[in-house]
Amino acid sequence: xxxxxxxxxxxxxxxxxxxxxxxxxxxSLQIKAGEVIGLLGENGAGKSxxxxxxxxxxxxxxxxxxLDGQEYDGFDVKQSQxxxxxxxxxxxxxxxxxxxxxxxxxxxxxxxxxxxxxxRKAMNDLARPLLERVGATFKPETMVxxxxxxxxxxxxxxxxxxxxxxxVIMDEPTSSLTLSETNMLLKVIADLKTQxxxxxxxxxxxxEVEECVDRAVVLRDGRNVGGLAREEVTHDAMIRMMIGRxxxxxxxxxxxxxxxxxxxxKNLSIKSKPDHTASFDLMAGEILGVAGLIGAGRTDLAxxxxxxxxxLGGEISLDGATLEIKSPSDAIAAGLYLVPEDRKxxxxxxxxxxxxxxxxxxxxxxxxxxxxxxxxxMAVAEAQRKALGIKTHDVRSAASEMSGGNQQKVVLAKWLSxxxxxxxxxxxxxxxxxxxxxxxxGLMRSLADRGVGVMMISSDxxxxxxxxxxxxxxxxxxxxxxxxxxRFSESNVLNLAVGKVLEEA
Amino acid sequence: xxxxDIGLGVLIIVVGAIVYMRNPLFLSPxxxxxxxxxxxxxxxxxxxxxFVIMTGGIDLxxxxxxxxxxxxxxxxxGEFGVPWPAAVAVTIGLGVLIxxxxxxxxxxxxLQPFVVTLCGLLIYRGxxxxxxxxxxxxFPFGSSYPQLxxxxxxxxxxxPHSFLAMLIVAAVMWVVLHHTVFGRHLCAVGKxxxxxxxxGINTRxxxxxxxxICAVLASIAAIYFAMFTKxxxxxxxxxxxxxxxxxxAVLGGCSxxxxxxxxxxxxxxxxxxxxxxxxxxxxGIPSSLNFAVMGAVILMGVLADQQFAAYRSRKNTERAxxxxxxx
Numbered sequence: 001x002x003x004x005x006x007x008x009x010x011x012x013x014x015x016x017x018x019x020x021x022x023x024x025x026x027x028s029l030q031i032k033a034g035e036v037i038g039l040l041g042e043n044g045a046g047k048s049x050x051x052x053x054x055x056x057x058x059x060x061x062x063x064x065x066x067l068d069g070q071e072y073d074g075f076d077v078k079q080s081q082x083x084x085x086x087x088x089x090x091x092x093x094x095x096x097x098x099x100x101x102x103x104x105x106x107x108x109x110x111x112x113x114x115x116x117x118x119x120r121k122a123m124n125d126l127a128r129p130l131l132e133r134v135g136a137t138f139k140p141e142t143m144v145x146x147x148x149x150x151x152x153x154x155x156x157x158x159x160x161x162x163x164x165x166x167x168v169i170m171d172e173p174t175s176s177l178t179l180s181e182t183n184m185l186l187k188v189i190a191d192l193k194t195q196x197x198x199x200x201x202x203x204x205x206x207x208e209v210e211e212c213v214d215r216a217v218v219l220r221d222g223r224n225v226g227g228l229a230r231e232e233v234t235h236d237a238m239i240r241m242m243i244g245r246x247x248x249x250x251x252x253x254x255x256x257x258x259x260x261x262x263x264x265x266k267n268l269s270i271k272s273k274p275d276h277t278a279s280f281d282l283m284a285g286e287i288l289g290v291a292g293l294i295g296a297g298r299t300d301l302a303x304x305x306x307x308x309x310x311x312l313g314g315e316i317s318l319d320g321a322t323l324e325i326k327s328p329s330d331a332i333a334a335g336l337y338l339v340p341e342d343r344k345x346x347x348x349x350x351x352x353x354x355x356x357x358x359x360x361x362x363x364x365x366x367x368x369x370x371x372x373x374x375x376x377x378m379a380v381a382e383a384q385r386k387a388l389g390i391k392t393h394d395v396r397s398a399a400s401e402m403s404g405g406n407q408q409k410v411v412l413a414k415w416l417s418x419x420x421x422x423x424x425x426x427x428x429x430x431x432x433x434x435x436x437x438x439x440x441x442g443l444m445r446s447l448a449d450r451g452v453g454v455m456m457i458s459s460d461x462x463x464x465x466x467x468x469x470x471x472x473x474x475x476x477x478x479x480x481x482x483x484x485x486x487r488f489s490e491s492n493v494l495n496l497a498v499g500k501v502l503e504e505a
Numbered sequence: 506x507x508x509x510d511i512g513l514g515v516l517i518i519v520v521g522a523i524v525y526m527r528n529p530l531f532l533s534p535x536x537x538x539x540x541x542x543x544x545x546x547x548x549x550x551x552x553x554x555x556f557v558i559m560t561g562g563i564d565l566x567x568x569x570x571x572x573x574x575x576x577x578x579x580x581x582x583g584e585f586g587v588p589w590p591a592a593v594a595v596t597i598g599l600g601v602l603i604x605x606x607x608x609x610x611x612x613x614x615x616l617q618p619f620v621v622t623l624c625g626l627l628i629y630r631g632x633x634x635x636x637x638x639x640x641x642x643x644f645p646f647g648s649s650y651p652q653l654x655x656x657x658x659x660x661x662x663x664x665p666h667s668f669l670a671m672l673i674v675a676a677v678m679w680v681v682l683h684h685t686v687f688g689r690h691l692c693a694v695g696k697x698x699x700x701x702x703x704x705g706i707n708t709r710x711x712x713x714x715x716x717x718i719c720a721v722l723a724s725i726a727a728i729y730f731a732m733f734t735k736x737x738x739x740x741x742x743x744x745x746x747x748x749x750x751x752x753x754a755v756l757g758g759c760s761x762x763x764x765x766x767x768x769x770x771x772x773x774x775x776x777x778x779x780x781x782x783x784x785x786x787x788x789g790i791p792s793s794l795n796f797a798v799m800g801a802v803i804l805m806g807v808l809a810d811q812q813f814a815a816y817r818s819r820k821n822t823e824r825a826x827x828x829x830x831x832x
Binding site: 011131263306308327328329330332333338340343347348350351352356360361363364367370371401422 | 542678684685686689690691692696697700701702703704705706707764821
């Protein structure tokens with residue numbers, strides 16, 4: 001691919017202002033051929049805005065993009081593609097009803113003959129060397145539905161190469177990969193580098209970043225807060241730059257030490273890990289962090305406890321009494337609630353007014369002779385709005401008009417308007433800005449102090465370590481260890497998450 | 506009343522005014538009475554269809570249910586001398602069973618509503634034709650059932666009882682949909698079944714109930730239609746009625762994606778459809794163009810609604826942005 005012009009891409013003083021928010025503030029960045037750059041930052045730090053500018057989806061408010069010596073005020077999608085910028089997204093954009101080569105050439109199909117029929121042979125022949133370059137073992141004719149997630153990722157990279165990409169931007173490419181698949185991907189990145197292709201690697205998995213990047217750039221609150229050279233890229237340095245403060249400053253200790261178990265889970269087995277079982281206790285008044293790698297079965301565990309997912313075996317008891325939970329309504333009747341991982345899918349009905357969302361799980365309580373009283377719904381929703389600081393001009397307006405943090409508060413209000421004994425939070429602050437995060441943590445703590453058992457599943461290390469009173473770590477459907485607050489550390493959590501045994505402290 | 510309902514009401518009045526100006530017979534008591542009767546008959550099962558559509562489903566079997574239950578009802582009363590209240594109970598009971606079957610196949614066995622009720626459409630029609638051996642089911646010559654006839658085809662002060670029955674059903678269903686827990690749950694399931702389930706709503710029950718409501722209203726409509734036509738021709742009775750019901754529901758603001766709709770809207774949709782039928786007759790348009798006129802009006806209505814909705818959401822976005830900028 002020596003025919004391809006060497007990449008020289010610079011961003012200078014790029015600023016993007018949305019109404020009320022400065023998403024990017026005077027960011028400069030240079031990307032050169034054959035360079036692997038780690039782009040770091042918390043959610044909402046401006047990473048995706050920056051990537052959208054490079055992809056031509058949005059134009060910067062001010063600043064310049066300089067590509068191969070030519071200045072642009074902003075790209076459009078076509079210019080971005082012509083510049084050889086390709087994306088490998090977190091959510092894969094592959095079609096599993098087609099074969100590999102059809103995916104690679106989607107929208108650019110090779111055709112032959114006067115009828116312009118698709119030329120499968122030509123596409124397969126072109127696809128083969130591309131797949132070889134990314135180290136894929138599958139064939140152009142393979143159906144995508146038979147590929148693993150990691151293989152699909154490789155397919156995406158091959159697709160990027162097929163358009164002569166000079167810069168591949170990978171957004172959380174390993175978030176759903178296993179460890180060995182991740183290692184394979186890191187090798188592919190190293191290969192791309194030797195082929196002179198630049199890679200921007202966005203990931204929260206700092207050990208991967210440490211392993212594969214030539215240098216790191218850190219964004220915080222829309223600003224470029226600095227870079228780290230190869231030898232400076234360490235866990236601690238990255239975290240310090242990303243959050244600009246110490247890890248443990250989030251923590252508020254409980255009002256009183258928690259001693260009495262409120263929820264006991266014994267030998268629970270879940271559908272995705274049928275051969276394994278999990279057991280743990282949750283104390284009344286504590287925040288129990290549940291850590292683990294993605295795919296460890298934490299969400300399945302939570303949904304099985306809540307009755308929304310399948311439970312193959314095991315026993316759940318609440319306040320000492322065994323609970324038979326067959327559906328969410330059983331769990332809800334017992335005071336066991338779940339704030340689900342994907343709030344737009346399972347947490348609330350976006351098109352519905354806030355007040356309907358708040359009262360949805362307990363509507364029968366708002367009726368007189370079978371007729372729902374909107375006045376009472378309104379009163380409760382108003383009370384929750386005030387108590388939780390939900391920012392909306394009217395509880396009768398649709399939840400879709402709110403920010404993510406406020407939507408999450410609405411989900412929480414639904415349960416707080418009832419009588420919680422245990423609340424399971426699954427990734428409670430995903431996609432929520434820093435300020436709202438702190439408010440959610442505060443609410444969790446005040447719940448715990450009221451004697452509620454709070455269980456928090458989180459993949460955000462800072463959050464698990466910063467908020468929990470105790471941490472259990474899960475791997476492949478099994479609780480592999482438990483950490484008291486004194487032993488909290490990223491390495492302890494990670495070691496348990498990958499199945500290592502910790503030495504006794 | 507929702508904004509959509511008001512828009513539809515205005516459309517009905519405008520179309521009515523135009524027809525009246527071209528042909529004053531439109532507002533004659535005879536024409537109004539006949540049209541009201543048809544509105545009642547079609548409105549009855551359109552409301553049920555609306556409930557199913559609000560769950561995000563569809564019931565294609567309505568016309569065939571009306572034919573099959575109509576044949577059975579006429580036969581029970583006319584042929585076997587079953588007392589009519591018992592025959593009504595049996596007919597409605599069969600409606601419940603049909604609705605349960607649809608609902609269970611859709612929720613427990615996870616079949617698609619379109620497929621389940623398409624099979625229903627074929628099966629019920631086939632049974633009706635097979636049962637009667639293609640012959641028309643009718644009441645014996647000279648027989649009469651004064652109470653049943655008063656309830657179904659009778660009139661009070663010139664208002665057909667079918668129309669009154671529809672109004673009563675509509676009023677009940679309006680309360681059910683807009684003011685009971687079940688109604689809220691129905692909208693929730695139609696809009697986001699997963700979130701509804703995670704809120705502890707028994708989504709299967711809600712869905713099955715919608716299909717039962719639909720089939721029960723179709724069974725009541727079957728009795729009214731049988732009494733209105735006095736005889737039931739099994740291969741043509743009720744043909745395409747499911748499409749009238751779907752059309753009325755869609756005109757009335759039900760989204761085929763589920764979660765949206767109003768009973769008033771569905772009734773107004775049924776009114777507009779019959780008004781258009783009437784328009785074709787009164788304005789001397791060849792009746793063969795009947796469907797074409799209806800299709801064109803529905804298309805325009807839905808298109809206009811779409812444009813309004815887009816306009817409203819643009820306004821909303823602008824307002825939200827304005828609020829943000831003030832902060």
